Amino acid sequence: MKTLLVILFSSFAGISIAQDIVAAAGAEKTVIGNHYDVSLVFETRKSWGAGVFYQTGINRDGGESRLKNQFYGVSLQAPIAKSQRLSFTVVLRTGLVNEKFLVVTPSFETRLLITQKAGMTVGAGLRSGYPSLSAKLFVRLF
């Protein structure tokens, strides 16, 4: 996993100098329940990006909360179209679920810049063979 991260980051650094590091947090409604995620993406001027993410569901049994279906790994982002405040991207997340199962999930995201540094993203993807919906808030760190 570490090797994969190093290769991804170095290849993107070769293509273009980063414009932003984008931190995001949000939720995804999937067929296996609601999941909550955080991510850090290294993004180029043209909205290409690569980053890392962590996502988990929460199981509430008898008043006790436990994390379920933890999913972490790397994400790749490719631009489709972009205007001043709105952009459309395709995102591919690859990682491990429950520390064991390799999973690839594609999604299509629409991003709206609300202020100069922050905004929101809504997306539709495929998770566990069924459609999923996501919403996130993001902030550009640098």
Added chain:
Amino acid sequence: MKTLHLILAFITVLLINACEPEADLYRKFVIRTGEHYSTTRIVQSLQSNNLRFDAIFDASAIYDFQQEGFQDSKNKLLGFSDCNSLHHENSARFVWQWFNNRLEIYAYCYVNGERIEKFIGVVNIDEVNHYELSIVGDRYVFQLNHADPVSIDRGSVCNTGLYYMLWPYFGGSLPAPHTITIQLKIAN
């Protein structure tokens, strides 16, 4: 203020979204006359140690090849290939056959390339039955409804990697003699 409104709208959408009723998750798999593979074709990987699902067979599961050698060929229901293995190397599946005028369910595994089958039980047509296939340490554990579990030892495979799902397939060597329909709902 505009920003605040947008954030509130965002949170509202999330909350409303969380209160939606559950969707019907049954998928209909159809194996057409003369075919082995079912449609819809889906690419999916396993995401936990337990594959739990409900299945409904209808009268199309009844067939007669008039030769025992073909009649007891196992038709695949659902399962997965084990860690980074092809399914003829290491895999575990529930399979079925119409034999002795009843619908028989078996555990069906490839373990280091060797095929292993064990009888599990009998199910009825047009009835919902619950199936569980779990990876428990070095074993696959199969359970049909509340019957006693059946276990088969796993081969020497890795632990972390790709476990791709294996969907309904007719055969055996002979293709479906008529269109066969199976409904599956994977529990999450």
